[in-house]
Amino acid sequence: MLCRAAVGLVLAALAAALGGSGGAAAEGTRWYVSARTGRDAANGRTSETAFRTLPRALKALEGGDVLVVMPGEYYHAPLVIENLPSSLEKPIWILAEPRGKATISAAWAEAARGQAKWRSEGDGIYSAPHGPVLFGGWKGHFLYRYMSLADLKRARVKTQGWYGEVNGPESGIVCAEGRVYVKLPEGADPNGETIILSPPFWGEPGQTAVVRVYNSPGLIIDGFRVQASGTFGIQFDPASTHAVVRNCVFEYCRAGVGLPSDSLVEWCEHTYPGFYEFSEEVRQRNGGRIATYPLVKDYQPANWYESGIADFAYGMEQPPTNCEFRYNFSHELFDGENLGSFNDSESHHNVYLHCYDNCVELEAWKEGFGSRNLRFHDNLLLSCPSAPISHQQAEYLEGPQYVYRNVVYGYDDHGWNPWTLIKSKCYEQGSGFYYYHNLFWVESAEPYWNEKDWPQGWLKTFQFTNNIFVFTKHLKDPTGPAGSEQYPRAAHNIVATPEGDEPILDALLRNGGMLFANPGAVGIRDPRALDFALERGSPAIDAGLPIPGYNDDAINAPDIGPFESGRRYGPDWPRPRRTAFDVNPPERISGKKDPPRVVAAE
Numbered sequence: 255m256l257c258r259a260a261v262g263l264v265l266a267a268l269a270a271a272l273g274g275s276g277g278a279a280a281e282g283t284r285w286y287v288s289a290r291t292g293r294d295a296a297n298g299r300t301s302e303t304a305f306r307t308l309p310r311a312l313k314a315l316e317g318g319d320v321l322v323v324m325p326g327e328y329y330h331a332p333l334v335i336e337n338l339p340s341s342l343e344k345p346i347w348i349l350a351e352p353r354g355k356a357t358i359s360a361a362w363a364e365a366a367r368g369q370a371k372w373r374s375e376g377d378g379i380y381s382a383p384h385g386p387v388l389f390g391g392w393k394g395h396f397l398y399r400y401m402s403l404a405d406l407k408r409a410r411v412k413t414q415g416w417y418g419e420v421n422g423p424e425s426g427i428v429c430a431e432g433r434v435y436v437k438l439p440e441g442a443d444p445n446g447e448t449i450i451l452s453p454p455f456w457g458e459p460g461q462t463a464v465v466r467v468y469n470s471p472g473l474i475i476d477g478f479r480v481q482a483s484g485t486f487g488i489q490f491d492p493a494s495t496h497a498v499v500r501n502c503v504f505e506y507c508r509a510g511v512g513l514p515s516d517s518l519v520e521w522c523e524h525t526y527p528g529f530y531e532f533s534e535e536v537r538q539r540n541g542g543r544i545a546t547y548p549l550v551k552d553y554q555p556a557n558w559y560e561s562g563i564a565d566f567a568y569g570m571e572q573p574p575t576n577c578e579f580r581y582n583f584s585h586e587l588f589d590g591e592n593l594g595s596f597n598d599s600e601s602h603h604n605v606y607l608h609c610y611d612n613c614v615e616l617e618a619w620k621e622g623f624g625s626r627n628l629r630f631h632d633n634l635l636l637s638c639p640s641a642p643i644s645h646q647q648a649e650y651l652e653g654p655q656y657v658y659r660n661v662v663y664g665y666d667d668h669g670w671n672p673w674t675l676i677k678s679k680c681y682e683q684g685s686g687f688y689y690y691h692n693l694f695w696v697e698s699a700e701p702y703w704n705e706k707d708w709p710q711g712w713l714k715t716f717q718f719t720n721n722i723f724v725f726t727k728h729l730k731d732p733t734g735p736a737g738s739e740q741y742p743r744a745a746h747n748i749v750a751t752p753e754g755d756e757p758i759l760d761a762l763l764r765n766g767g768m769l770f771a772n773p774g775a776v777g778i779r780d781p782r783a784l785d786f787a788l789e790r791g792s793p794a795i796d797a798g799l800p801i802p803g804y805n806d807d808a809i810n811a812p813d814i815g816p817f818e819s820g821r822r823y824g825p826d827w828p829r830p831r832r833t834a835f836d837v838n839p840p841e842r843i844s845g846k847k848d849p850p851r852v853v854a855a856e
Contacts (some may be wrong), residue, residue, distance in 0.1 A: 282318030283631045289326030308358075310334055317344030323478070325355035329363040331453060331627070332483075333464045338470035342496045342842075345472040353477030353501045353835040354855045360464040361482035361506075362451045364388070364584045371445070376623055377407055378441025384451070385460045386429035388558055389485035389506040389526065392438055395530030396586075398426040398549070399558070407439055408551040409539075417548035421539035423532055427451070435454035453505050455558045463489040463509065467497070474498040483507045484558070487524075490514050492570045496840065501675040501835040503855075510563040511594075515574040521581045521829075521836040524563040529586035530608045533668060544639045544668055546610040558606055562592035562615070566623070573597045575794040581836065593628055594618045600629035603828035607636045608668060611769045612677065615649035616655050618697060624652030625670050632816075632828055634784075637669030641677035641703070645687060652714070658690040659816040661786055664697060674732075676702040678716070685715075690804050692721045693778075693786055693815050698728040701758060702742075720798040720805070722815040723762060724773045728781075731755035746799040748814050750776050768793060778815075784827075788819040795804035795819045830854065833840070 285298045291297075294304035298314055303323065305311040308328055315341045317771040338347035350356035360385060364370045377593060390397030400406040400422065403853055409424045428435040433452060436444050453462045455836060462845035465484040471494055481504055487507035490497050497517040504510040504524045511519055533546045550559045563584050567576050577599040584590035585607040593601045605612035613635045617625050626644070635642045642662045643649060644679070666671035675694050678687070694701070700721060702716075723729070729751040736820035741761030749762050750770040763769055770793075777792025779785045788794055798805065798812035804810035813819055833855035 263601070264848065266454060268778070273569065276743070282320060282346075283314075284320045285311055285314050286322045286324060288324040289328050292324075296586040299705070302419070308445065312338065313345050313567040315339070317341055317346065320347045320349060323350045325352070326357075327366075327507060328356065328358045329361070329366070330358060330464065331360040333358055334468070335465065335473070336468040338473065339493075340470050340472045342472045345474050345496075345498075346470070347474040347476065347593065347840065349474075350477030350501075354479060354503060356477070357479040357481055358464055359450075359481035360453050360462055365449045365451050366446050373435065374383075374443075374729065376445050377437075379403070379406065379435055380444050381435045381438045382432045383432060384434040385432070385613055385726050386454040386458045387427065387434055387451040387454040388429040388454045388508065389450065390436065391527055392444070392447060394527045395425070395439055396510070396526055396532040397436065397438075397449075398423050400426050400428050401553070401555070403428050403430065406435065411553045412550045413552035415552035416547060417545070417552055419564065420548050420553070421536065422549055423535050427452070433745065438555060448584075448757055450482055451504055453484050453557060455484040455508065457556065458484075461485055463487065463512070465489070465790055467494045469493045471495045472497075474500070475502065475680065476840060477501040477504060477835065479503045480507060480510075481505045485509065486512045486565075488512070490517070490567045491759065492567050494567075494843070498840050500621045500840055503562070503833060505726045508559065509561055509565050509592075511752075512565050512567045513574055514567045514570070515576055515579055517577045518842065519564050519577075519579045519582060519835070522563060522585045523833055524583075524795060525584070525586045526559075526561075526588075527586065528669075529588075529610075533608070533610060537668070538725045546588075547640055550610070551661075559588040560611075561587050561589045562593075563590065566590045566595040566618075569777065571622065573598065573618065573625075575757070579604065583607075583829065583831065583833075585831075590644060592616055592618070593630060594625040594647070594651075595620075595623060596628070597624065597628075598627040600631070602629070602632045604633045604637070605829055605831050606638070606642075607665075607831060609750050610668075611640045611642070613642045614644070616643065616645040617651050618812070619647055619650075621650060625654050625655065627657075629651075630656045631658045631660060633660045634828055635660065636784075637665040638662065638672050639668050640672060641674050641708055642672065642739075643675065644677040646677050646703075648681040652685065654686040654688065656688045656690070656804075657692065660686070662692070662693045662694045662779065663784070663786075663818055664695060670697040671848065672696060674700040674703045678702050687716045688692060689716070689718045690720055690801055691798070691812075691814070691816050693724075694721070695773075695778075697726050698730060699725065700730045700732045702763070704734060718742055718744045718747055718762065719801060720746050720812060720814045722748045722750075722776060724778075725777060726751075728775050729754035729758060731758040746797065748776060748794055748797075766799070768797070781853075784825065786815075786822075787817050787823055788813060788815065789823070791840065792819065
């Protein structure tokens with residue numbers, strides 16, 4: 255595991271404040287704020303005398319204090335948290351109580367409250383005066399941004415790539431001439447309706463994060479719904495190190511958190527509500543083809559929906575180090591996570607569902623950001639139409655990177671036939687990319703990306719050991735020149751496929767591999783129920799290669815695949831696939847030893 259700075263629990267007083275077992279008297283003060291019943295002229299010391307606004311409450315805080323944020327909607331564009339007297343030794347804890355009931359939003363407040371005045375433009379389209387927005391949402395329905403009224407009326411766009419013309423959704427938004435145009439499903443009248451409209455992306459007037467944190471190290475933000483930003487939900491500056499963001503649900507935020515070094519993101523959720531239904535409508539309107547990618551990447555003039563639950567804090571000239579992402583749920587997004595923007599960091603026990611480009615990007619796109627010493631492990635990746643895992647930025651990528659004990663599963667019509675499993679473009683660069691004990695299960699795909707014009711030998715930096723590859727229809731050979739120099743090192747892998755091209759089969763099966771024509775022969779208990787444990791008698795049992803530091807706890811010899819036989823993994827492995835909050839006291843980066851005490855959101 256990684257070296258850890260700041261190991262251990264935060265103040266025992268914080269544990270006691272949550273009903274934990276700290277036992278010590280609180281060193282700091284407990285403050286309250288309520289958007290519904292508070293008054294800024296009150297003293298803020300009890301729930302009955304709460305402040306009304308967050309900026310007023312922030313002025314009261316000292317190191318070690320807890321600010322309890324009561325249920326309600328707090329509209330800010332943005333909420334600025336600056337120069338708090340927080341520290342690693344005396345962190346300030348900003349806590350929504352109960353979790354998930356307080357929303358901090360940068361959305362257009364009048365529209366979100368159903369108070370905006372919309373003018374009918376005909377054809378089911380309405381407009382109101384407003385600057386550009388990126389995201390729109392209505393009753394959980396994702397409103398896609400078209401580039402012109404003509405495109406919205408046609409519900410068809412011309413892409414810049416080889417996709418040509420693509421049918422889009424029949425509802426959406428357009429920003430033009432100082433107005434926002436909205437077409438709701440079935441032409442519904444937006445007057446009196448709650449509509450979420452976010453600030454725009456970088457480069458357009460009015461862009462902002464929902465929360466901006468400056469010069470406030472050691473801050474803990476816990477339990478909020480963070481809503482509506484074309485940039486970040488919460489953006490820390492480089493000086494606000496040792497941040498902890500937990501139990502937060504990021505809705506209609508292009509990215510979740512912009513992080514400095516030594517930070518932890520846990521039990522958070524990132525989603526564009528309705529993005530799956532949008533993708534399904536587009537699939538049906540395009541003859542069953544998943545067309546989310548061309549609509550998002552090849553039609554828009556900028557990569558507006560490039561996303562991730564975490565990215566580096568902008569303004570950093572060096573990548574953040576020693577960060578950890580665990581027990582998060584990224585779903586209905588374009589991308590799930592940009593772990594490659596960090597060094598010496600890890601991401602584990604997360605769920606990625608319906609991410610339409612990359613579930614995890616293990617590369618950065620900035621000079622000096624080498625994506626060094628990264629670990630991505632014990633994660634569940636479901637329905638990944640493009641590429642579940644990516645290391646494609648050859649210019650800066652250094653490594654090493656370790657990808658182990660993950661499950662990639664097709665899950666539904668959106669994910670059974672991804673283009674490739676691993677989007678790689680490393681050109682012999684990097685100090686190693688190691689895939690150990692993973693399970694990949696789809697209908698048909700290339701296992702990794704190859705390209706005919708790339709230099710020979712680049713795949714020698716990859717090592718595949720003790721993995722299971724299941725292709726229920728066809729394992730495709732990567733496009734490009736054949737030859738042993740074009741294939742990675744491999745040992746003790748299992749491949750199950752009724753049809754596969756010989757060059758790639760020979761590559762994956764070298765050094766003790768096993769091939770089966772029937773996927774059922776692998777002996778995985780019940781994949782459709784997401785139960786990937788090995789059945790008794792599976793050929794994967796005790797057939798793996800020992801790898802020090804990665805399968806030291808194996809029973810007898812290591813098993814091939816992510817799970818040792820004889821051990822149980824519940825239906826919520828590695829975390830629930832629904833909104834859920836961990837009610838343990840917050841920790842620093844520590845590799846949590848005790849099982850989470852999880853409660854589902856109401």
